[in-house]
Amino acid sequence: MVKTQFGYDLKVFRSDNALELCFTDLFASLGIHHFSCVETPQQNAVVERKHQHLLAVARALFFQSRIPERFWGDCVLTATFFINRLPSPLLGGKSPFELLHDHPPDYQSLRVFGSLCFVSTLRAHRDKFSERALPGVFIGYAPGMKGYKIYILKTRSIVVSRDVVFHEEIFPFHTLTNFEAMVDPFPDVSLPNGVSVSIPDPSSQFDHHRVPSRVHDAEIIVENTTLVEPLVDTASVVNSHAEPVVPSPVEPVIESTTEPVVEDEPDTVLTGDTEPIISSDHVSPIGVTSDIAPIVVPAQHLGPIDQPRRSVRVVRKPSYLHNYYCNATSSCSYPIEDYLPPQLSSSYAAFLANLSTSIEPSFYHQAVKVPEWRVAMQDELRAMENLQTWTVVSLPPGKQPIDCKWVYRIKHNSDGTIDRYKARLVAKGFTQVEGIDYTDTFSLVAKMTSFKVLLSFAVVHDWHLLQLDVNNAFLNGSLDEEVYMKLPLGYQTDVQGPDLVCKLQKSIYGLKQASRQWFQTFHAVVLKFGFTQSPSEHSFFIKGSSDDLIALLVYVDDVVLAGKHLASLLNVQNFLKEHFKLKKLGSLKYFLGFEISQNQDGITLCQRHYALQLLEDTGSLGKKPVDLPIIANHKLNMNEGELLPDPQIYRRLIGRLLYLTHTRPDITYDVHLLSQFVSMPRVPHLHAAHHLLSYIKKAPALGLFFSSKSSLQLSCFVDSDYSACPDTRRSITGFCTYLGTNLISWKSKKQHTVSRSSCEAEYRAMATATCELVWLAALLSSFNIDASPVFLYCDNQAAIHLALNQVFHERTKHIKVDCHFVREKLNSGFLKLFHVRSKGQLADIFTKALHSPAFSDFVFKMGLTNVHPSPF
Known part of the structure; x- marks a missing residue:
């Protein structure tokens, strides 16, 4: 193949003395075979080292997917496929594939090993009521073909297909109720004397172009009119490494007859004109077709005859056929409840334990399949109708409507439990035309420094901190311009006419002027109650004297109330409720991605959840933690290194790191340095950014502590x-x-x-x-x-x-x-x-990259604390 495909002559083939590699005549004719000494792998070190590399990657694939061990070969082949396509610094940043073929590999076709997928069935082998797709597990790439190798769960066969839909966040073998049964679905059967079982390898008889009409088609022949009790001991049928995959085993009962008994359904046996009865789990191996040899039971193993009875067992689908909802908690990559330190209070520990990551849908066609999201969308549309957000009219000539989309979020209670599923309809404001659809857009939001000042002042004076959320806040602002929007997905109207659109009366989310209109409305309401706007922070409002001072901070539609007396805060809350639809979230614990915990010693502010999400999204959960965010005496500049082919990846990463600096002063200098290169990012800049991610992984919950x-x-x-x-x-x-x-x-x-x-x-x-x-x-x-x-x-x-x-x-x-x-x-x-003195200059950490002892000392002196142990 080397000579045919690449035009090179093979000079040496070096191996050990394994018989499977001794092609004596061929190698002798070519004169290319070298042997290593017996039990001396050092003489073939390159191959042995690559074996270690292959097995390390293969084990990672195996443990991630929890695939049965009999697929170990597919793990190794897939690991080889990946390694050949990974860029290596030893090859000048290129992959082995690229050096061989003179063009980079196609990374768009890569998929997550062991993930759930659905394979399209062939048209020629299906009728109107046949399944159009079969669930399977992705187990690798087919050599010599542009297709994926899929293990079909229903038929227990391997097919190659290009028409596959992947669900890469779901691993079917994670959730199988009897995982051991998948290790060897077809074990060798050992029965008493006189009982024979013949179970051929289904792969030798299975035609992957044919979809069987039912899973259980085993035949059972009984030689006498007596009954087995039980037919065979369970332990003798299934070996110690496999258990039946049937959801709930029952007592075996076999109808006495001399005619063949064909199982028509998973839990029934038909015998001529008799009624269906329950069959034995031991004689119904999953995935065996009707041409399997029968099971013969001689008379000496048969017992007295009992009357047949009907099955009372509820038939349940196997776990791999269950519906997978997009917000399933089992998809959590790093459940917080596994990493709670004992020093937390019970209430805050309960909050964190419930604050696990849930997958939220990105598109309407995903959300509409889940009842909770359907209800959330109906509630949103109902709220818009109640607030008279729009009127449905025909599009006037010369007007261009803007588009809209659904955005989905899961809202949490103050204890971290899921409060509600929130679906928000937003306009695609980037299509608005200045001067026609909008004029002014500037709107105020609170500075994060103002929020920290409020926390520091509140903890020193032992103030109460409450959090409010204004439902559909932007819908409280009225529009001054004439704006038309396309009808939302899922919205039905009784209005008849051509080119129906929504004429907006309110400033819905997504419009460029929406936040401005909302803040003007909110500003007027809080001034009416007697609040005074701070001249130095216009999103900050104060009311009362020093004895009964109330502070209010607003960030878009999130409101924080702080004050000495809880009754006064509740009065403000009730007043706001008269003008807006409020959601009372209780004590301040989770605000704008900040996790806030409070006790008698003070308040801790961190972004652990955000940091872990950043690590997961960038594929950095497997990185080795490091002690410094950036290497001291670095030489980063604008011109050294190759330009990144896709600078958006770097820019997106820096943008997310900038938000993390609100609670992480220890990485501020490093993010400031890396942000200088966003216009033309290069490979060394991206490497430095990933080094910073490795530092974040060391302590993702590091944050600020405000002492009381x-x-x-x-x-x-x-x-x-x-x-x-x-x-x-x-x-x-x-x-x-x-x-x-x-x-x-x-x-x-x-x-x-x-x-x-x-x-x-x-x-x-x-x-x-x-x-x-x-x-x-x-x-x-x-x-x-x-x-x-x-x-x-x-x-x-x-x-x-x-x-x-x-x-x-x-x-x-x-x-x-x-x-x-x-x-x-x-x-x-x-x-x-x-x-x-320079050693006591805390600002030194914001001007240069420091060595480890000095850096750790400044982090400690700045008062940063980590209340959560690292999950890594």
């Missing part, structure tokens, strides 16, 4: 890394801000201009940090807190002297006036500047 014993003193650590960018030579600014001992904000950012000295770089970093401190002080004033003076810590003496003195010389005269904003705040008493 903290003070409310505002302080900040600021640092810079001079000329750190190898492409632009600009410096990196880093700072972290504390409210007492609670970390509330941080940043890692490249400076806008090149600095001429480290003093200038530090001074510019101080100016950036001062801007953040001024805003935070204004936000704290909403809580009636005077933040002055604010402590600012810097490790550069020259920058401190420059800030404290009006120095003007050749090396500082060019610095822009806005940087001297620091001097103004120092002179007014708002800032107090302190020098800190």
Whole structure:
């Protein structure tokens, strides 16, 4: 094959002394055979090492799919198929397949080994009422054919087909009730003397172009008119490694007759004109066709005759034929309930135990098959009709309707249990035309820093925290523009006419102006109740005095209420319920993907669920954890390495990592660094991103801790890394801000201009940090807190002297006036500047990649904590 396909002559064929590899005459004529010494595998090391590689991958496939062991050969063949198509750094980033064939392999045809699939039956061998597809298990790729090897569960045969529909998240052998029976479905049978059983290999007689009409077609012949009790001992029929796959075995009863008895249904035996009765489980092997040799029972093994009786057993389908719902909890990849630490409170542990991942449908045709999602869609349409969201009209001439789609989410209660299945109809706003379908789109949302300030203030003052969800929030906003939308899938109307569309009256989800219209409505309602909008955070509202202060934070349709007295919060909740349809979610535990736990010591904020989902989606659950998010002294730049063929993969990954930095300051610098390359990502950048994922896997539940014993003193650590960018030579600014001992904000950012000295770089970093401190002080004033003076810590003496003195010389005269904003705040008493040693400069972690001891020390000093043990 090597010579025929690739034009190369085979020079050497090296093997051990295995007889199956000794083609003596052929190899002698070609002169290519080399032998290794007996029991000396070292002389054939390359092959032995590749055997280890093949078996490691094959075992992974075997354990993932839980496929019966008799399919071990298919595991090895599939592992070989994968390895030949995997890029290798030893081959210059190319795969063996690509080097042989001079073109890359087709990765679109790869499927998950051992997953559920449905194979189309051939038209020529089916009638009107035959099955159009048979369930099976994917077990590999057919050599020399463009087709998939499928093990048909119903007929227990292997077919090759290209017309296959895959359900790659479902593994049938995970859920079989009698897994041991699948290890050897056709065991050797050992019966007493005189009893013979002949069960041929079905693969030798099975024609995969033919679909049998029924599964159980075994024949039973009894030589006397007496009855077996029991026919054969179960242990003698089925070996110790296999059990019957029949759902519930019953007492065997065989009709006495000298005529052949043909089993017509799984639980009945017909004998001429007699009525159906129950047959023995031992004489009804699954998947055996009617041409199987009969079972003969001599008279000496027969007992007294009993009257036949009808079957009372309920026939159940095998587990692999059951319906698989898209939200089945068995599909959870990392059930949280397996990894709960003992130190959690019972209520919070119950919340986490219920917060397992459930698969949510992506398309209407998937959701409509599940009753819960059908009800959710009906509720959504009913709510839209009650709110008079649209009127059904004929499309006016010259108007272009926008499209819409369904989005599905599972909502949880405060204890983590499933509350409801939420189906939301959203418009495809990206098809709207500016100036015709919309004008203004800007809308306010709360900053994550504001949320952390609220948590820190609430835990120090022992406030109650409640969470509310506004149902169909956007439908409360009215539209000013004339917008038409296509009729939603599943919506029925009595209106008659051509080109029926929905003329929108309300701002449904997906419209570009929808969030703006909703916030204007909500803003008017909360002001009516007496709330005051914070001038520094417009999504933050305050009501009352210091003794009965109530804080309200809104992020789109999610609302957080905080206050000293629970009764006051309930009054606000009842007022909002008069204007909007609210869902009361109880105490704050899960907000915008953040998991919040609280006890007498403080509040923990993490994104464990989000981090694990990110690891799963990127295929990183199997990565080996590492101690550092990025290698110290890295050499990442804009020009080294090959460009990625699909930059969207890198951009999507960086976008998700950016959201994770809201609770993970330890990866902020690394994500900031990698985000610089999103315009033209290269292979080294993607490798660094996957290295970061390996670090996240080490502690996916690492997060912030807000201590209840903290003070409310505002302080900040600021640092810079001079000329750190190898492409632009600009410096990196880093700072972290504390409210007492609670970390509330941080940043890692490249400076806008090149600095001429480290003093200038530090001074510019101080100016950036001062801007953040001024805003935070204004936000704290909403809580009636005077933040002055604010402590600012810097490790550069020259920058401190420059800030404290009006120095003007050749090396500082060019610095822009806005940087001297620091001097103004120092002179007014708002800032107090302190020098800190480099080893105590916490902001150092935001400016450069550190070595392991220093990095671990800073993570500890920042107050990061991990309340969950790692599942890995």
